[in-house]
Amino acid sequence: MFIRQISVFLENTPGALREMCELLGNGGVDLLALSVADTQNFGIIRIITSNEQIDKGLLLLRDHGYIAKVNHVICAGVPDRPLGLCELLALIEKANLSVEYMYSFMRASHEGEAALIMRLSNGEKAEKLFQMHDVRMFSQEEVDAL
Amino acid sequence: MECISRDELHKIQGERLAATVKREYENVPVYRERMDAAGVKPEDIRSVEDLQYLPFMEKTDLRDYYPFGLLASPQEEIVRIHGSSGTTGKPIVSGYTRNDVDVWSEMMARTLTAAGATRGDIVQVTYGLGLFTGGFGAYQGADRIGAMVIPMSSGNTQRQIMMMKDLGATMLCCTPSYASYLGETIREMGIDPKKDLKLKAGCFGAEPWTEEMRQRIEQLLEIDACDIYGLTEIAGPGVAFECLEKNGMHINEDHVIAEIIDPTTGKQLPYGMHGELVFTTITKTGMPMMRYRTHDICTLTADKCACGRTLARMGRIVGRTDDMLVIRGVNVFPSQIESVLVGADGVAPHYMLIVDRVNSSDTLEVQVEMTEEMFGDTVAHIENVRKYITAQIKSVVGIASKVKLVAPKSIPRSEGKAKRVIDNRKL
Numbered sequence A: 001m002f003i004r005q006i007s008v009f010l011e012n013t014p015g016a017l018r019e020m021c022e023l024l025g026n027g028g029v030d031l032l033a034l035s036v037a038d039t040q041n042f043g044i045i046r047i048i049t050s051n052e053q054i055d056k057g058l059l060l061l062r063d064h065g066y067i068a069k070v071n072h073v074i075c076a077g078v079p080d081r082p083l084g085l086c087e088l089l090a091l092i093e094k095a096n097l098s099v100e101y102m103y104s105f106m107r108a109s110h111e112g113e114a115a116l117i118m119r120l121s122n123g124e125k126a127e128k129l130f131q132m133h134d135v136r137m138f139s140q141e142e143v144d145a146l
Numbered sequence B: 001m002e003c004i005s006r007d008e009l010h011k012i013q014g015e016r017l018a019a020t021v022k023r024e025y026e027n028v029p030v031y032r033e034r035m036d037a038a039g040v041k042p043e044d045i046r047s048v049e050d051l052q053y054l055p056f057m058e059k060t061d062l063r064d065y066y067p068f069g070l071l072a073s074p075q076e077e078i079v080r081i082h083g084s085s086g087t088t089g090k091p092i093v094s095g096y097t098r099n100d101v102d103v104w105s106e107m108m109a110r111t112l113t114a115a116g117a118t119r120g121d122i123v124q125v126t127y128g129l130g131l132f133t134g135g136f137g138a139y140q141g142a143d144r145i146g147a148m149v150i151p152m153s154s155g156n157t158q159r160q161i162m163m164m165k166d167l168g169a170t171m172l173c174c175t176p177s178y179a180s181y182l183g184e185t186i187r188e189m190g191i192d193p194k195k196d197l198k199l200k201a202g203c204f205g206a207e208p209w210t211e212e213m214r215q216r217i218e219q220l221l222e223i224d225a226c227d228i229y230g231l232t233e234i235a236g237p238g239v240a241f242e243c244l245e246k247n248g249m250h251i252n253e254d255h256v257i258a259e260i261i262d263p264t265t266g267k268q269l270p271y272g273m274h275g276e277l278v279f280t281t282i283t284k285t286g287m288p289m290m291r292y293r294t295h296d297i298c299t300l301t302a303d304k305c306a307c308g309r310t311l312a313r314m315g316r317i318v319g320r321t322d323d324m325l326v327i328r329g330v331n332v333f334p335s336q337i338e339s340v341l342v343g344a345d346g347v348a349p350h351y352m353l354i355v356d357r358v359n360s361s362d363t364l365e366v367q368v369e370m371t372e373e374m375f376g377d378t379v380a381h382i383e384n385v386r387k388y389i390t391a392q393i394k395s396v397v398g399i400a401s402k403v404k405l406v407a408p409k410s411i412p413r414s415e416g417k418a419k420r421v422i423d424n425r426k427l
Helices: A016-026 A051-061 A084-094 A123-132 A140-145 B006-027 B029-040 B048-053 B058-064 B096-113 B133-145 B157-168 B177-186 B211-221 B333-345 B379-397
Strands: A004-010 A032-040 A042-050 A068-079 A099-110 A113-120 B080-084 B094-095 B122-125 B148-151 B173-175 B201-204 B224-230 B238-242 B250-252 B258-263 B275-281 B292-298 B326-328 B330-332 B351-357 B359-369 B403-408 B420-421
Touching: A004 A016, A004 A051, A004 A140, A004 B250, A004 B403, A016 A032, A016 A042, A016 A051, A032 A099, A032 A113, A042 A051, A042 A099, A042 B148, A042 B379, A051 A068, A068 A084, A068 A123, A068 B157, A084 A113, A084 A123, A099 B177, A113 A123, B006 B029, B048 B258, B058 B094, B080 B133, B094 B096, B096 B133, B096 B238, B122 B133, B122 B157, B133 B148, B133 B173, B133 B238, B148 B351, B157 B177, B173 B177, B177 B201, B201 B211, B211 B224, B224 B250, B326 B351, B330 B333, B333 B351, B333 B379, B359 B379, B379 B403
Parallel strands: B122 B148, B122 B173, B173 B201, B201 B224, B351 B420, B359 B403
Antiparallel strands: A004 A042, A004 A068, A032 A042, A068 A113, A099 A113, B080 B094, B224 B238, B238 B250, B258 B275, B275 B292, B326 B330, B351 B359
């Protein structure tokens, strides 16, 4: 089960992130989760928003000259207690998968679980792994309700 | 002659060079003065290797000694004048003796033959017939072969197409941009080149063009499109020509000697390296040219072509010396970097070169705009794209650069000649 994420290319210049957030905010796009991957030269912004706002956000960004794409990522539920994440990571490691990036929702916890967005080296394999081990994966509808 | 061994060719070139230099020294005061100043006597020039001791000629020399100051034959032996407009002030002109017209016709005959022309062909000449060398050059070459010439000259596209169709023209000579325009018009008129026309090939030149343009012309007109190179100062079109292998232009080396030099030092560069193309005529008598600097940048190769010709080939013109940068002692042409970007999938051809000097070492930053195709949601993906571009630039240009990916449309666009370089070095 995958959810949709918008990724955006930003140049590493002062105000670039604020400008983008302003654009989305003024367009009524509510950010449920956001991560900033920065390198010396550029940044990649990853955004989770409700399903109905994804296309709106994407269009808005593209209309304003941003390079933006929709990718599919997993949103997994992790027990909200010490070592909760560790157990999941151990599972991923054992299956010879690796985490390319991971971030969490603005609203920390949901029924005792933290919702983490992650991209693993092999999406399909990860999905099967999580299903097998009863790792909770949020659907797009559930994300919308967060 | 076109398949002669390189050794034999060099022997002939050496003999012809010596005779031409002697003629220039004896008949043209400018050449005498320059050779004296360089301490070179005509008898010092005995082989192709001695060419490097001779002084260069420039386009400005043709202006300064306009119109007849560089003639090496008495004026009554001149049977033709051709010239080019030149962008500033006076045109430049060149005088041709009967021999020169003959030599030029031979070069153009080879050019058309290499594109597949024979006696039975019908050659439509759409280059302007006038002071410009294009029209007459193509006409003379076709005439030499014994083909049928349609001397249309330029303009009146509808009439061009009507004649092409009615007379069944098989070869076309014009500029690549006009060939492309003709092709588009033909398609718009609903003419099917395969059914309604008999065109099989074309020789296109007089302006730089790209491989993409070749493919477009070949598709539009259903023909083989061959590149030709020439300049009024040396003869006209036909100085170099492509065969149907379309892998560089064969230089008519029994009539001209080509060199590649470092535009800064004037020193000869080995084959395969990018540098300024220099021509020396060795059979012309009216207005011979000694080491004429074209300011065009390309490479030369003497590898035998698959067509069997041994004549050396010049690559596409990649730029002009005026655009050249010297970075860490290496000559860099913005067009080389452009060619890398155009050749890479999904990369936009918009770029900016920023040259600077940090700790007395030159740095080159290449700014490239991010595109949808290049973008991905992981840093690793984008870094791979960046590394790929960096490696490509390194392999083509020969120096390391720092590729910076910038926001789309952030590099200024301009009509006509775009500004591509910011040089911040304070020398």
